Amino acid sequence: MEPVSLPLSYFLATLAIFAFLHFYKRPRGNVPVPSFNPTKTxxxxxxxxxxxxxxxxxxxxxxxxxxxxxxxxxxxxxxGRSNTATVTFKIPPSQFQAHKLSRPPWYIQLPDVSVEGRRSLQSQSMMIDNDFEGMTTLHMPSSKGHKIDVVAIPGLGGHAFGSFKERGGSHMWLRDSLPFHLREAKDKTQIARVITWGYNSTLADSKSIQKIEDLAKKFRNSLLPLAGPPTRPIILIAHSMGGLIAKQALIDMFKSDNEQDSQIVRAVYGIAFFGVPHLGMKIESLIPIVGYGPNLPLLQSLDRLGSQIISVGEKEFPAALGGEGDSEIVCFYETHVSPTAQKDEAGNWKMTGRPELLVDQESATHRRRWEGGPQHTCPIARTHSNMVKFGPHDDEYDNVIERLKILARNSLVARDETLEIEREREKQWNKHNGAPRPHAIPSKIFSSLHEKDLDQDFPGRLLWYREPVGDNGYPLGTTIEPHIESQNSVKPIGETILTCRRIVNLQIRGHIKWIDPGRYRSRNTGWCEVPGPEVEVGSDGEAFLMVSKDFERKWIGGFSFGGVRLDPC
Structure with missing residues (x-):
């Protein structure tokens, strides 16, 4: 029997099939597929x-x-110019291979969009990266439901996304859990826009000379779009050094004459600090990683002993947030020791050294007099790094979310009370003055305040400013008396006094009229007049005013208070 000769076309078709299977179904040569992590975001x-x-x-x-x-x-x-997405891939896209897996960012071309024959002015490409530096919106509720903004900040050597992701998994609680647990009490609508802010703070082989003050300026600029309008209550979630960056940024904005800065500071109601070294942390095991690198000063600024930035922050930060009822702080502290850094046999730094408690409870709890209870200081049974990593059914997350719910709820209550007070003040002004409330106060009734007249012998001396309020909603009169406030008690105000505000280091010249800025609970105040002794204004033209529970503004050639412009004499 003679062999059957197959047609040439059949042979070529078979060869083509084998070629297709060989070149297209095999793992791609440029990408080591087994080493690619499909949970990488x-x-x-x-x-x-x-x-x-x-x-x-x-x-x-x-x-x-x-x-x-x-x-x-x-x-x-x-x-508001575009959307941002978080994406995972089963294997790296071919565009990444074209770059030979070089470091991002990479760019993806958008389809050409034309309107009536004209090319769209929108950006023609999208950018892919995985460093998450700057602001990244992870969740946006409906425009009607959007009531608060939540901004998260990672710590030293952290990552704006990875620091808050469960270890070994894909669950990222800021994105996958938090937005769905912060809801309106009545109709259960989601109320929180959730944002994460990232920055480069790697320790090993760093080329950066940035300090906490530099990072705080970047964070401050990133927050400015949240000034609105409208300005919504802001809750900050800060881990480790991220908390020090947030504190410094708020101090800087508090001292600023910029109205947007003032709006942001007033909007920040709640802060959740996770392992933030308010009094410093142990850095001995981290110094060998840095060596004498340019970022050594950044690490040294976290030292428990002799850190100037921490010392200054502890003194100035309370004034930035105001007094009781103006803001709320919850501090979480670690209760597990953390492995420290050491080199492996290959010369790479690994966190496999002798375990230590990096930030102890004393340093991690920023206590204000009214926030010493268990509702404001909470332990987390995790290491320093893992204390912000939660899985989808995590009992530690359950404890955290209950505190965050309270912060969110109280921030909305404070906002509503402020709006109601402002509306009532406006109503009373118009009723008793026959003209709209002014946007400027003439210089002839402006009083200057000066720092050189401070009582240096009693730096803790306070002046209590008391306001009995009449039926029309305005103070009947004002008395100012010196008072030394102890750490644990405040002198009773008395039944006849309906409102009280603390004025620190106050010196008044002539006659001052001002409008109270609001944001304080359980009070009914409005337009008021305060007579006082004359004092000289320094030739530098600066004046410092600290009123309303440590509320501070710096005056240089003018003064803005509660939205009312005060022109200098």
């Missing part, structure tokens, strides 16, 4: 506002179907 910025998560997934799949992208979140950024 990438950030995509510049996503068109009209796109949904499905639209983005479809576009990414069309570029490379084998990458199997999954969009985990998509939300409008705080600047």
């Amino acid at each position: 990438f950030r995509i910025r510049g996503v068109p506002l009209t796109w949904s998560g499905n639209d983005l997934e479809l576009h990414l799949s069309e570029l490379d179907p084998l990458s199997k992208p999954v969009v985990k979140s998509i939300a409008r950024e705080i600047h």
Whole structure:
């Protein structure tokens, strides 16, 4: 029997099938697929506002179907120009291979969008990265439900996304849990926009010379879009050194003459500090990583012994947040020791050294007189790094979310009370003056205050400013008396006094009229007049005013208080 000769076309077709299987079904040569972590999250910025998560997934799949992208979140950024998404891939897209897995960012071309024959002015590319530096919106509620903003800040050597992700998993509680647990009490609508802010603070082989003050300036600038309008209550979630950055930024904004800075400071109602070294931390095991590198001063600023930035922050920070009822702080502290740094056999730094408690309870709890109870100081049975990593059904997260719910609820109550007080003040002013409330006060009734007249013998001396209020909502008169406030007690005010505010280091010249700025609970105050002794104003033209429970403003050639402009004499 003679052999059957197959047609040449059949042979070529078979060869083509084998070639296809060999070149397209095998693992890609440029990408070591087994080493790629499919839970690694990438950030995509510049996503068109009209796109949904499905639209983005479809576009990414069309570029490379084998990458199997999954969009985990998509939300409008705080600047309002575009959306930002978080995405995972089963294997790296081919575009990454084209870059030979070089460090991001990478760019993905958008389809050309035309309107009536004209090319769209929108950005024609999206950017992919995984460093998450700057602001990243992880969740955006409906415009109607949006009531508060939550901003999270990682710690030293941390990552704006990875620091808050469960270890070994994909659950990121700021994105996957928190937004769905902060809801309106009545209709259960989601109320929180959740944002994370990232910065580069790696220790090993760093080229950076930035200090906490530098990082605070960057954070301050990133917060400015939250000034609105409208300005919503802000809750900060800060881990480790991130808390020191937040504190310094608030101090800087508090001292600023910029109205946007003032709006942000007034908007910050709640802060959740996680292992923040308010009194410093142990840095001995970290110094060998840095050596004599340019970022050594940044690490030294965290030292428990002799840190100037920490010392100054502890003195100035309380004034920035005001007094009781103006803000609320919850401090979480670690109760597990953490491994310290040591080199492995290959010369790489690993956290495998002798365990230590990096930030003890005393340093991690920033106590104000009214916040010493268990509702404001909470232990977390984790190491310093793991205390902000929660899984989907985590009992430590359950404890944390209950505190955050209280902060969110109280921030809305404080906002509503402030708005009601402002509306009532406006109403009373218009009723008794026959003209709209002024936006400026003539200089002839402006009083200057000067720092050189402070009582240096009694730096803790306070002046209590008492206001009996009449039926029309305005003070009947005012008395000012010196008072030394102890750490644990305050002198009773008396039944006839309806309101009281603490004025620190006050010196008054002539006659001052001002409008109370609001934001304080359980009071009914309005337009008031305060006579006082004359004092000289220094030739430098500066004056310092500290009123309303440590509320401070710096006057240089003018003074803005509660939205009312005071012109200098």
